[in-house]
Amino acid sequence: MATNNVPAKPKPTLNYTRNKLKDWDYDIGFKYVLIGDTKCGKTCLTKRYCENTFPETFTSTVGMELGVKNLDINSQRIRITFWDLGGQEKFRVVSRQLYRNSTVIILCYDITSKISFNKMIEIHEDIVTHYGQGSLFIVAGLKSDLEEERKVDFVYAKEWAASRGYPHFECSAKNNENIDNIFLELTEHCLSLI
Numbered sequence: 084m085a086t087n088n089v090p091a092k093p094k095p096t097l098n099y100t101r102n103k104l105k106d107w108d109y110d111i112g113f114k115y116v117l118i119g120d121t122k123c124g125k126t127c128l129t130k131r132y133c134e135n136t137f138p139e140t141f142t143s144t145v146g147m148e149l150g151v152k153n154l155d156i157n158s159q160r161i162r163i164t165f166w167d168l169g170g171q172e173k174f175r176v177v178s179r180q181l182y183r184n185s186t187v188i189i190l191c192y193d194i195t196s197k198i199s200f201n202k203m204i205e206i207h208e209d210i211v212t213h214y215g216q217g218s219l220f221i222v223a224g225l226k227s228d229l230e231e232e233r234k235v236d237f238v239y240a241k242e243w244a245a246s247r248g249y250p251h252f253e254c255s256a257k258n259n260e261n262i263d264n265i266f267l268e269l270t271e272h273c274l275s276l277i
């Protein structure tokens with residue numbers, strides 16, 4: 084039976100020593116989601132852009148990995164959070180929850196794999212069916228350094244993207260080509276839409 088004479092515990096309080104956020108402060112945050120077949124190069128692209136590294140060994144992403152990039156554009160501090168989704172089939176359903184509130188969905192494929200291009204189309208249909216078209220879409224052909232192994236024609240991919248109103252580009256995380264400039268342009272475009 085409850086008694087009334089138990090003294091009430093004091094409410095715990097948090098003691099803050101800072102009254103201003105510093106390094107991690109920003110003005111505008113964007114969420115970029117990367118989707119595409121397993122092994123097409125999403126994690127390497129994220130790591131190249133966010134950390135300027137290129138992992139030598141392949142470790143397939145389990146569920147999702149995050150990358151963060153801070154940019155200063157016209158004195159505005161922009162924080163881009165990259166949601167790098169695991170491309171294995173088994174993560175497809177859980178990934179549907181993660182598109183929510185994305186600014187951009189980056190549809191990735193490997194230029195040396197026709198299968199990866201078809202997988203990208205499949206995932207795009209899945210997104211449109213389960214999430215809609217609230218985000219910007221951009222199509223990214225990865226591993227452009229492997230020109231001699233190319234299986235996905237540049238013009239064919241560009242036309243697939245253009246027919247849906249999406250921009251298209253190719254880049255190489257290995258050689259660090261066409262990454263900084265594309266993400267800067269994309270982010271400036273996102274800013275212009277605010």
Ligand SMILES: Nc1nc2c(ncn2[C@@H]2O[C@H](COP(=O)(O)OP(=O)(O)OP(=O)(O)O)[C@@H](O)[C@H]2O)c(=O)[nH]1
Pocket residue numbers: 119120121122123124125126127128138139140141142143144145168169170171225226227228229254255256257258
């Ligand atoms: N030549 C070349 N190889 C690359 C490039 N980017 C990634 N790779 C290689 O492609 C393989 C897969 O790269 P990841 O970035 O881990 O692939 P992922 O799309 O994240 O794969 P999941 O996490 O399974 O969805 C690795 O062996 C990388 O070394 C690139 O720009 N050029």
Ligand SMILES: [Mg+2]
Pocket residue numbers: 125126127142143144167168169170
């Ligand atoms: Mg990965």
